Amino acid sequence: MCGIIGNVNSVQGLRLDLLKHRGPDGEGIWNDGNLCQLGHTRLAIIDLDERAAQPMISRSGRFAITYNGEVYNYKELQQRFLPDFEFRTSSDTEVVLELWERMGTEAIKHLRGMFGFAIWDRRERELFLVRDRLGKKPLVYSHVGDTLSFASELNALEGLLPETPEIDPRAIDLFLAYQFIPAPLTIYRNCSKLPPAHFARFKDGRMEIERYWEIEFAPDYSMSEKGAEEQLEEMIRESVRLRLRSDVEVGILLSGGVDSSVVACIAAQECENRMRTFSIGFDYGKSELEYAEKVAEACGSNHLPRIFNEDLALSYWGRVVSAYGEPYGDSSAFPSFFVSETAASRVKVVLNGDGGDELMGGYGKYSPSLSRRMLTPVATAGHALGCALDDFSNRYFGSAKGAKLADRIASSLSPYMKVIRFNHFFSSQYLRQLYLGDVFAEVLGARSSYEKDLLRGMNLSGPLMCHLQRIDYSHYFSGDLLVKMDIAGMSNSLEVRSPLIDHKLFEFAAKLPPEFKIKNGETKYLLKKIAAKYMPREVIYRPKAGFSVPVSSWAGTVVGDSLRLAVNRQSHPMWNYINRSFVKTLLDDTAKTGKNGHRLWLLSILGNWLEMKKS
Structure with a gap:
């Protein structure tokens, strides 16, 4: 690397x-x-x-x-x-x-x-x-x-x-x-x-x-569940084995979730020496540290747990904002930096569990409601219509209520909207309030243009889940998730290898029937069956925890303070683009309701990045 x-x-x-x-x-x-x-x-x-x-x-x-x-x-x-x-x-x-x-x-x-x-x-x-x-x-x-x-x-x-x-x-x-x-x-x-x-x-x-490459979803319904499970397990093992090739020690980032736990247990079997595992827990909300420790015990690793908290987030703030080279708002970048720095103090290479959700249907957004599934035959046209409605309402509706109504209607016209706009914190209803006049004129239509370009030429065939996964691979997966860990790892001189992000595995998963991925509401169905061979069931069959920080709770501290300072400075570079009075209104509303946490988070990231560039 x-x-x-x-x-x-x-x-x-x-x-x-x-x-x-x-x-x-x-x-x-x-x-x-x-x-x-x-x-x-x-x-x-x-x-x-x-x-x-x-x-x-x-x-x-x-x-x-x-x-x-x-x-x-x-x-x-x-x-x-x-x-x-x-x-x-x-x-x-x-x-x-x-x-x-x-x-x-x-x-x-x-x-x-x-x-x-x-x-x-x-x-x-x-x-x-x-x-x-x-x-x-x-x-x-x-x-x-x-x-x-x-x-x-x-x-x-x-x-x-x-x-x-x-x-x-x-x-x-x-x-x-x-x-x-x-x-x-x-x-x-x-x-x-x-x-x-x-x-x-x-x-x-x-x-x-x-x-030079395009994934093709073509579910093979002649495939038996048992045969698919055996082939998937062997392919994961081969992928892990390949990624253990190194002339330096290889460790594992063990979150405690199913994906990294499977990787850790298989790697422990394939590696001649006792492996190091690195985990972090949180002093807030959901922490998977206890599950990571159970997996570490199951695979006999030399385990190093750490705790991440608000003070650490503040200490990492400037470094993380700067490292991505442009505004990047995924809050899980902060604990990712911390665990990468922890691992880099011991090893130069780690394996992680990234890609399991995308590979095997680990998100609820891949299984939309019946009303959205019924729109599958007109999904592309519905998306185009929704984009057109967004742009029309922002161009011609002066009221926020009218833009909000149009936004809700547009979002319901296609099941694709749920995947593309999964993290849609400043939806189109905010555009006119958010930007200065000349900036608003320039950005109007930017989202529609990007989304239509994203779908244009994409092979969207087969069941709806296949469409949604294919879109996600080119959008959130490559644009957010993979960016996060490359920068978090390499900023700490740490190579992060992801056995589940292997194109051979993705090609195989694209041939699996959707019910092998999500069955009776159970996400990652087949992967969890494999995981049950290696670790306690309580690690596997439990609610998904995630790896993010409590953005809403920190809106009044980590992000709120910096935004308030920016609002009080007319010369702040953010006001070359963003409506200062609107941000002040958001801050006041958050102080009363506790809402808008993610919006303030993104604005704080943007403001801090712009200020760094100005200096």
Whole structure:
């Protein structure tokens, strides 16, 4: 796991210091004259020798690579395609590089893992950017004129640009709508995220982006429940086994939930040595620490529990807000930073349970009400109509009540709304009150445009649950969940591997009948049956707890105080976009009712991020 950075046709130097946290074990810069620069910061995991340092040049000298991530099946690829090649290293990087030499972009389909990398072709004078299928590893870029700049993180990309990039108000609105800024947008104009499962080719100042993988939902109703359970368990075991490949110790982030517990128990069986597990509990609300300790006992791990509280959240505030490079509002980022920092004090690599809910139907939003299911045949048209109604009401209805009514009607017209707008804290009814006039005019239609682009061209066939999972993979899953743990881990120089986020597993799960995922109201039905073989039933069959912080309770402390200070400062940069009087009204209303906690949380994140950028 590492940090990558580079540019083409640019005189800007590479700021490796901005990616040092992603790779504290080494760094390097390579250039092809004035044509291309590639930079790399290394977190040494496989082949710890200096010979595996990057950027790396192919044996022929034609290709150069800077690579972030892990291709877990590199040994199998080496044996299958390059059995007679004399490798200089035992790293997965060299396997990827030499495979590219022989196959070009066809090599991507053979890679199994998480990755974001750049390859420069010296002969053709073209650069390729590649991102893994599900979006575990980030890759951002800026294409202006005949210059291309790229990096693992937005903060590092910003350091490559000749001028301070301009903030995009549309991105602010998407953040306040969903709590994250979805691909391909970033907070800045002319800066983009390469979407998952895509590669880009840059040559002669032109950039072409192409999708190389698409998940296909095609439930196989001839599959028996027993056969599906056995195959799923073996595939999870294989995925865990692959992710234990490392030349350094591997630990486990054990939340106490079903997903990480399954990973932990199987990993303990596959690992020769006693594993370390890391858990955190909370001094508020729902804590799964007691269940994590039961699982740790079941798998015989060396367990390290910690407690997260409000004071810790305050101490992490500035670091977390800054780390994502743009406004990011998922409150579980804070405990994720804490557990990552705890684990990084002992190990450099961990496994976690991310992806189980998306893989096996762990959310209630995948099982909508009967009234919403009845709209399945017209779901896409209903969504488009709902978007149109949202935009019309905000453009022409002056009253908040009229916009609120239109918002409720629009949200009921399609079952897709429940997934896309699952975390919809500032729904469209707030737009006119929320923004200054000129900003309102610019953001109007931004959500509709993004959502329609999201659905356009998407293969939405089969049962409704398949539609909803497919949409979620491209929206919340890749835009929020995976972003959270990449930054939380790598900010602490910790590589986080997710056995349940394996494209082979996702392809298999897409063939399962929906009732193998949610049965008689029991979510993750088949995965829980597997879990029962490894751990006590009380760990498995209980209400879902989650990993977030009590945002509503903290509205008057962690977030409320900073917003009140901002409201009292007319020069605060947030008031270049947001209606100051509206925020004051929200604060006053919260003081009386205790409501609006999540809205204030997002506004506080936005305000703090803008102020950091101003300074």
